[in-house]
Amino acid sequence: MTQTITAPLSVPGTGRASLEVTRRALRKYFRTPGLIAMGIVQSVMFLFSFRFVFGGAVTTGASSYVYYLVPGYVATIVLFTGGGIAVAVAEDGVQGFTDRLLSLPIPRRALVLGRTVADSSTNAWSICATAAFGFAFGFRLEGSVAQGLAALGLCLLYGVVFTVVFIVIGLVASNSQAAQGMSMVAFVFAFISSTYVPVSTMPGWLQPFAKYQPITPMVDAVRSVLVGSTNDLALALVWSALLIVIFAPIAVLRYRHA
Numbered sequence: 614m615t616q617t618i619t620a621p622l623s624v625p626g627t628g629r630a631s632l633e634v635t636r637r638a639l640r641k642y643f644r645t646p647g648l649i650a651m652g653i654v655q656s657v658m659f660l661f662s663f664r665f666v667f668g669g670a671v672t673t674g675a676s677s678y679v680y681y682l683v684p685g686y687v688a689t690i691v692l693f694t695g696g697g698i699a700v701a702v703a704e705d706g707v708q709g710f711t712d713r714l715l716s717l718p719i720p721r722r723a724l725v726l727g728r729t730v731a732d733s734s735t736n737a738w739s740i741c742a743t744a745a746f747g748f749a750f751g752f753r754l755e756g757s758v759a760q761g762l763a764a765l766g767l768c769l770l771y772g773v774v775f776t777v778v779f780i781v782i783g784l785v786a787s788n789s790q791a792a793q794g795m796s797m798v799a800f801v802f803a804f805i806s807s808t809y810v811p812v813s814t815m816p817g818w819l820q821p822f823a824k825y826q827p828i829t830p831m832v833d834a835v836r837s838v839l840v841g842s843t844n845d846l847a848l849a850l851v852w853s854a855l856l857i858v859i860f861a862p863i864a865v866l867r868y869r870h871a
Contacts, residue, residue: 627726630719634727635734638701642735649738652694656743659693660686663809664750673811680755683747684764684839685808685832690743691736691772692803692828695779696796698732702783703792711868721868725861729776736772740765756840764838767849771831774853775799777860784867802828827852 663682673681705711714724744765754761786792806828812820823829834849
C-alpha cells in the first residue's frame with residue numbers, strides 16, 4: 614500500500630499577502646460606483662464653494678485666491694475623503710472579514726501594507742481629479758511643469774501618510790458610525806491651518822497651534838514647490854515620516870491583538 618505524503622502548505626510572504634489584501638479592497642471599491650462618484654462630487658462641491666462663494670471675501674496676498682486655495686485644498690483632500698477609509702476598515706472588523714484574515718498564517722504587517730496600497734491608490738485618483746478641477750476653476754501653474762509635478766508628488770505622499778492614520782482610526786473604532794465620527798477630527802486640523810487662510814489672520818492665541826501642527830507646513834511646502842522654493846519642505850517631510858513611524862506600528866499592533 615502506497616502512502617501519500619502531503620507537503621505542508623507554504624505560508625505566503627508579506628508581498629503576496631499584501632497583494633491579495635490590496636486586490637480585495639480595490640475590487641470592493643470599484644464594485645461600488647457610488648463611492649467613486651460621491652467622492653469626486655464631494656471634492657468638487659467643496660472646491661466650488663471655497664472658490665466662488667467664499668473666495669471673494671478672503672484676502673491672502675496672492676494675486677488671486679484660487680492660487681492660494683487650490684494647492685492647499687489638493688494637499689488636504691485626503692482629510693475629507695479619509696473618513697471612507699476608516700469606515701471601510703471598521704466595517705471589515707464588524708462583518709468578520711478581519712477575523713478571517715487574522716485566522717490565516719500571514720504577516721500582520723501585510724494587512725496594513727495591503728490596505729495602505731489600496732486606499733492610497735483611491736486617494737491618488739481623488740487627488741488627481743481634484744487637481745484637474747482646480748485648473749477648470751481657474752488655477753494655473755506659476756512655475757514649470759516639473760515644479761507642478763513635484764508638488765503633485767508631495768500631495769500623493771500626504772495621501773499615503775494619512776491613509777495609515779485613517780486605517781488606525783478604523784481599527785480602534787467600535788463600528789462604522791464611530792469611525793465616521795472620529796474621522797471628523799481631521800476637519801479641525803484642515804481648517805485650523807494655512808489651507809484656506811493665512812495663519813496670520815487668526816487670533817493670536819490660535820496661531821501657535823495652526824502654525825506648528827503638521828498640516829500647515831505640508832500645505833505651505835506644496836505652495837513653495839510650485840514656485841521653485843523649498844520653504845517648509847524639510848519640515849513637511851519630517852512630519853510625514855513622523856506620522857508614518859507613529860501610526861504604522863500602531864496599525865500592525867492593532868491587527869496582532871485584534
